[in-house]
Amino acid sequence: xxxxxxxxxxxxxxxxxxxxxxxxxxxxxxxxxxxxxxxxxxxxxxxxxxxxxxxxxxxxxxxxxxxxxxxxxxxxxxxxxxxxxxxxxxxxxxxxxxxxxxxxxxxxxxxxxxxxxxxxxxxxxxxxxxxxxxxxxxxxxxxxxxxxxxxxxxxxxxxxxxxxxxxxxxxxxxxxxxxxxxxxxxxxxxxxxxxxxxxxxxxxxxxxxxxxxxxxxxxxxxxxxxxxxxxxxxxxxxxxxxxxxxxxxxxxxxxxxxxxxxxxxxxxxxxxxxxxxxxxxxxxxxxxxxxxxxxxxxxxxxxxxxxxxxxxxxxxxxxxxxxxxxxxxxxxxxxxxxxxxxxxxxxxxxxxxxxxxxxxxxxxxxxxxxxxxxxxxxxxxxxxxxxxxxxxxxxxxxxxxxxx
Numbered sequence: 001x002x003x004x005x006x007x008x009x010x011x012x013x014x015x016x017x018x019x020x021x022x023x024x025x026x027x028x029x030x031x032x033x034x035x036x037x038x039x040x041x042x043x044x045x046x047x048x049x050x051x052x053x054x055x056x057x058x059x060x061x062x063x064x065x066x067x068x069x070x071x072x073x074x075x076x077x078x079x080x081x082x083x084x085x086x087x088x089x090x091x092x093x094x095x096x097x098x099x100x101x102x103x104x105x106x107x108x109x110x111x112x113x114x115x116x117x118x119x120x121x122x123x124x125x126x127x128x129x130x131x132x133x134x135x136x137x138x139x140x141x142x143x144x145x146x147x148x149x150x151x152x153x154x155x156x157x158x159x160x161x162x163x164x165x166x167x168x169x170x171x172x173x174x175x176x177x178x179x180x181x182x183x184x185x186x187x188x189x190x191x192x193x194x195x196x197x198x199x200x201x202x203x204x205x206x207x208x209x210x211x212x213x214x215x216x217x218x219x220x221x222x223x224x225x226x227x228x229x230x231x232x233x234x235x236x237x238x239x240x241x242x243x244x245x246x247x248x249x250x251x252x253x254x255x256x257x258x259x260x261x262x263x264x265x266x267x268x269x270x271x272x273x274x275x276x277x278x279x280x281x282x283x284x285x286x287x288x289x290x291x292x293x294x295x296x297x298x299x300x301x302x303x304x305x306x307x308x309x310x311x312x313x314x315x316x317x318x319x320x321x322x323x324x325x326x327x328x329x330x331x332x333x334x335x336x337x338x339x340x341x342x343x344x345x346x347x348x349x350x351x352x353x354x355x356x357x358x359x360x361x362x363x364x365x366x367x368x369x370x371x372x373x374x375x376x377x378x379x380x381x382x383x384x385x386x387x388x389x390x391x392x393x394x395x396x397x398x399x400x401x402x403x404x
Contacts, residue, residue: 011357021403022376022403022404023403023404026401027050029401030058030395033395034391037391038064041259041337042258042260042389043382043391044250044251044253044392045062045250046381047059047061047077047380047381048379048395049075049291050325050379051376053375054303060237061074075290075292076248078248078249078250078288078289079240079249079250079288079289079364080182080249080273080383081289081381082362082364082366083284084287084360084362084366085286085287086359087341088297089205089212089224089284089340090208090222092224093139093208093320094317095227096212098313101215104136104387105135107133108143109132111211112180114184114186115207118131118191118194119190120191120194121152121153121190121192124153129144130240131194132195133195134195138207138208140325140326140331141202141337142196142198142200142329143191144200145192145200145202145204146200146201147163147202147203152192153190157210158184158224161175162182162189170203172280172306173273173280174277176277176279177279178212179282179283180210180282183206183209184210203284205285208283209282212283220283221239221382224240227312229293229297231310232296232297232312232364233296234294236289236290237294237297238287239288242272246274249273249288250381253383254385255386285363294381295368298370300312302370302377306364321339322341322358323336323338324338325338334349335344341359341360342360343358350369352399352401353369353396354374354400355373357370357371357373358370361382362376363385364387365392367395367396368380376399380396
């Protein structure tokens with residue numbers, strides 16, 4: 001009776017999961033998968049990294065970082081991580097929440113005056129927002145703010161130099177102005193949903209980057225460097241590359257037919273991460289990083305905000321990031337959204353990822369998943385935009401099938 005009780009408790013508390021290991025034989029399936037995609041020219045190249053208990057158990061590079069110049073992909077290649085920036089910025093917001101400089105239910109208008117009274121495009125008419133947009137709304141993407149892709153708001157976004165109609169989309173690295181100037185203009189535009197009523201993916205985290213600057217009195221790049229990347233030893237993560245790292249940055253490609261072509265130069269393609277104005281720090285999509293660096297940030301969150309003796313967040317704040325904070329607004333199919341991460345609320349909602357797993361990705365094809373149950377951090381990096389392949393979900397399932 002006692003042994004049976006112990007077994008039940010062990011299973012329900014995750015004690016037995018401490019024995020979970022990755023099969024070397026099954027991990028080899030990842031090699032076959034990614035080598036196949038690279039050799040068949042379905043992707044230019046990729047880097048895959050898996051940590052278990054913070055230690056690398058798989059780290060391989062495939063294909064090309066820059067095919068035209070003959071530069072192979074390597075494990076220290078630098079990537080534009082686009083929306084993977086959002087989780088780091090969200091962690092920075094929670095640091096200021098812990099310090100009492102920001103409150104989760106605080107109106108964004110307390111920091112950016114144009115957000116004191118916002119408007120919504122509804123049924124062809126512009127109406128006042130029912131309530132102020134809050135920090136919580138921005139963290140969960142429930143503020144009603146998009147990237148301006150919808151026809152109802154595309155022209156107004158274009159008129160302010162925002163959105164795809166203006167040639168930018170989510171991209172701001174070529175802007176010769178601080179991010180707060182851009183976000184102040186955004187606050188004058190109509191949005192596509194009432195605050196708190198829908199999950200709408202857009203400039204939410206860029207607005208939070210401006211809030212960080214206002215609340216801390218420090219530029220966003222310096223705040224992230226001094227409070228997150230430098231303490232965690234993320235030596236290759238920054239908004240704009242050091243000049244000497246130009247040849248470590250992967251080129252951007254675009255899916256075309258059954259293969260890919262090199263993306264054009266400029267704001268829609270390679271970007272200005274080396275030679276740009278270096279004025280706009282996009283908290284929603286601006287960072288560059290390596291697989292190893294980003295894995296260190298994720299490992300710190302998996303460990304409740306601490307890594308190698310450095311604490312960036314309290315355990316409770318770190319758990320807010322990967323606990324569903326948006327109810328069913330993000331999904332009614334077993335996925336939630338916390339303060340920075342998509343969360344698996346139901347096993348099976350995201351392939352083989354375990355219940356409680358959390359992750360997201362970036363527009364250039366990067367993706368990641370943290371699985372607390374199996375103590376895994378998984379990072380996949382490539383530069384393919386648009387991406388018409390199915391390599392990311394297949395890669396993630398190949399990782400989780402290796403658990404035994």
